[in-house]
Structures are given as C-alpha cells and as structure tokens.
Amino acid sequence: QKEVEQDPGPLSVPEGAIVSLNCTYSNSAFQYFMWYRQYSRKGPELLMYTYSSGNKEDGRFTAQVDKSSKYISLFIRDSQPSDSATYLCAAIKAAGNKLTFGGGTRVLVKP
C-alpha cells in the first residue's frame, strides 16, 4: 500500500464548476500536506500547503486536512480551462526531508 493514495482520474468538469480533489494517507507522522499543480511536460508548482488539520484558502483554492481520517482535499472554485493540469498531493513529516507524493489526478476543465 502506498503511503499517499490519489485517484488518477481523469476528472472532467465544465468551466465554472467546482473541482474537488482528494487524497488519503497512512502515515500518522505526516504533518505538512501540499498540493502541486503540474502542466504537461513541466515541473510541479506548489499551490498551497497546510500544517496539521484545518482549512486554508487562497483565492479560488481551498485545502482541507482531516488528520483523524487521514484525508486531504483541494477544492477549486469557478474552474477555468487554464486549471486543466495534473494535481499532485504530497505529505512530509515535521522534521522530514522527503516529500511523499500521491499518484496525481488529471483534471480537464472544458470551456
């Protein structure tokens, strides 16, 4: 079993819809949870990160972490075609060195 699991998708939504992405993890030592966006043939770009449980909002993006259920989510409001990309969740321990990635979810926002 992978430490971070993510549905590969693809997830197709119409423009303007809410995109809902999620991951589950198994290692209780993970304290930081990140979401990256990766366009085709590019490196990942950090969207936002959350420490421990809670919510964090940045513009159209909201990240949620529920440590009790080991569940992390990313919501994208008012989705745009430019949001079409692969979204990777990742986790790391507080004093950790290495990120553990989920497999990535491919998102397609149709105009």
Next chain:
Amino acid sequence: GAVVSQHPSWVICKSGTSVKIECRSLDFQATTMFWYRQFPKQSLMLMATSNEGSKATYEQGVEKDKFLINHASLTLSTLTVTSAHPEDSSFYICSARSDRGPTEAFFGQGTRLTVV
C-alpha cells in the same frame, strides 16, 4: 515562489553516451536538492537526495554509478546519466529546498531525456 532553473529542458542522445542535467536555485541557497524521475501519466519517483558538499543518498533500486549526482555548491546540483540506454528515456525533475522549512521546496522545469 522561489525560482529553480533546470537545464536543458530537453535532450536527445545516443546510446552509450552520457548526459548532464543542471539544477540551479536562482534566488535562495538550496541546502538540499532532490532528483526525481517521472514516467508518462505517473507520479514523481524520488531517485536521490543530496546535501551540499556531501555524497548523495540514493533510493532503493537506483544505481548510483549510473546516475551520478554532484551538489558542489548551495545553488547548483547536477545529475549525470552515464552510458545512457533507451530505457533511461524519461522526464527528470529536480527540486531545491532551503533550510527555512520542509515546505520550502521548489521544482525545476524538468528535462525530457530521449536516448536513441
């Protein structure tokens, strides 16, 4: 976010030759650099972790003599794929992290290597 420059963005080489990929942190000092490999439609696979001035730590199953990593300064790390074979064709991505915290890791643009 901070800028990490990876070069080249793509390279084609003949079997048996070696290829060097550079990763530079442009506006911060990278105490740790990571090298990943990514196959199509798959996630990033960590190959090795390197700290400036010390030998890289390779993940299980990664041949250290084939994938040579040098982290000679706080702003530069290189990955050399030696005696490349077609099965080494892949997308290689570096990540640089400062000492400000575990979330301060930024990725390069990636290098697409094709071995013919």
